[in-house]
Amino acid sequence: MPPTIGVVGGGQLARMLLPSAARLGLPLVFLARPGDAVGAVWPAVLSGEPDADGLRRLAARVDVVTVEHELVDLDTMQTLQDAGTPVRPSAATLAIATDKVRQREVLAAAGVPVAPWTLAGDLDAIGAFGDVHGWPLVLKRPRGGYDGRGVWVVDDLDAARTVLDEVDGDPLLVEPKVTLTGELAVLVARRPGGETVVYDPVETVQVDAMCREVLQPPRVPAAVAARARELAALVADAIGSVGMLSVELFVSGEQVLLNELAARPHNAGHLTIEGTVTSQFENHLRAVADLPLGSPASRGPAVMVNVVGGPVDPQQRLAETLAAEPAVAVHLYGKDHRPGRKLGHVTATGDDLETVRGRALRAADRLTAPAEEASS
Numbered sequence: 581m582p583p584t585i586g587v588v589g590g591g592q593l594a595r596m597l598l599p600s601a602a603r604l605g606l607p608l609v610f611l612a613r614p615g616d617a618v619g620a621v622w623p624a625v626l627s628g629e630p631d632a633d634g635l636r637r638l639a640a641r642v643d644v645v646t647v648e649h650e651l652v653d654l655d656t657m658q659t660l661q662d663a664g665t666p667v668r669p670s671a672a673t674l675a676i677a678t679d680k681v682r683q684r685e686v687l688a689a690a691g692v693p694v695a696p697w698t699l700a701g702d703l704d705a706i707g708a709f710g711d712v713h714g715w716p717l718v719l720k721r722p723r724g725g726y727d728g729r730g731v732w733v734v735d736d737l738d739a740a741r742t743v744l745d746e747v748d749g750d751p752l753l754v755e756p757k758v759t760l761t762g763e764l765a766v767l768v769a770r771r772p773g774g775e776t777v778v779y780d781p782v783e784t785v786q787v788d789a790m791c792r793e794v795l796q797p798p799r800v801p802a803a804v805a806a807r808a809r810e811l812a813a814l815v816a817d818a819i820g821s822v823g824m825l826s827v828e829l830f831v832s833g834e835q836v837l838l839n840e841l842a843a844r845p846h847n848a849g850h851l852t853i854e855g856t857v858t859s860q861f862e863n864h865l866r867a868v869a870d871l872p873l874g875s876p877a878s879r880g881p882a883v884m885v886n887v888v889g890g891p892v893d894p895q896q897r898l899a900e901t902l903a904a905e906p907a908v909a910v911h912l913y914g915k916d917h918r919p920g921r922k923l924g925h926v927t928a929t930g931d932d933l934e935t936v937r938g939r940a941l942r943a944a945d946r947l948t949a950p951a952e953e954a955s956s
């Protein structure tokens with residue numbers, strides 16, 4: 581019998597696990613809040629918070645627990661694991677993957693290159709770091725940030741003071757602003773015994789620190805892509821990940837540096853649904869259920885563009901977009917429309933990267949712009 585998998589979280593990542601679960605016959609139970617994206621389309625939802633109470637209720641119902649987001653009570657995850665419920669990824673892996681400072685400590689020690697950094701709780705420490713490494717600096721909340729929330733680029737001490745005020749003096753991760761020639765993500769699926777498959781690197785394009793596009797294959801030299809794969813495999817082993825891991829990397833000329841990790845299916849991997857032999861969602865479930873992993877091989881050029889809330893609700897633009905772009909895969913998450921919020925994504929595939937990219941960008945524009953603008 582396949583194990584029943586408990587998933588902490590009910591957002592779009594949870595929803596995108598469903599087709600793979602249905603195909604493989606893997607029962608899923610989600611721990612989600614009322615109104616989360618998964619509730620509208622799936623009956624097996626426990627209503628609750630990802631706290632001690634919620635996690636215990638979930639564990640009582642399932643054979644193995646995994647996560648769809650990072651804001652999980654890790655002490656309880658550890659307690660459940662100690663009491664015999666498999667937690668995949670483990671509480672120890674999650675403790676690293678959810679903390680940008682721990683990531684740097686653990687992975688630099690394992691030989692992964694990272695930009696210079698420090699943890700600073702006051703203006704003097706930030707200023708001293710800037711004197712040594714040069715401005716501008718990037719300040720980050722060590723935990724809980726996403727989509728660029730919790731990341732600030734500061735040109736001088738005045739700007740740094742404003743950020744420190746905003747975070748009430750919480751210690752911040754400080755880095756120089758790296759001169760980027762590109763950004764990559766490498767997805768790695770890993771089973772409990774260590775069997776691993778590494779996807780080909782994809783290129784991510786950020787606008788205002790939020791992911792806008794993901795491109796397969798990446799527009800980087802082959803040696804850079806090879807180095808990225810090598811580093812991602814090293815990272816997966818170093819933190820003992822189980823399930824999907826997304827390793828975000830900075831490219832600066834020939835240099836490849838670690839940016840951050842996510843130990844779960846990730847936005848950088850959405851194009852694996854149409855663009856690879858086995859999607860990240862399917863390989864996440866296979867790994868968590870300790871089943872043989874599927875091939876990560878690319879099916880050819882693919883581009884994903886996020887659908888971010890603008891002046892109109894993309895759901896209202898669905899019919900027109902489907903009519904105009906019949907070859908594009910449209911994914912809407914069923915979330916309430918709010919400007920700046922990720923509400924869906926589109927993926928285009930084909931033979932030529934720039935053609936595919938144009939098609940995906942057009943479809944995303946059509947979903948987010950008022951009718952007269954999009955059709956002109």
Ligand SMILES: Nc1ncnc2c1ncn2[C@@H]1O[C@H](COP(=O)(O)OP(=O)(O)O)[C@@H](O)[C@H]1O
Nearest residue numbers: 718725726727728729731755756757758786789
């Ligand atoms: N040190 C840095 N130098 C240059 N750009 C950076 C730096 N840190 C972050 N960024 C930019 O901000 C984006 C978001 O930062 P990241 O730490 O990945 O935050 P999030 O958790 O919101 O994804 C990165 O993808 C990159 O484009």
Ligand SMILES: [Mg+2]
Nearest residue numbers: 727828839840
């Ligand atoms: Mg990031």
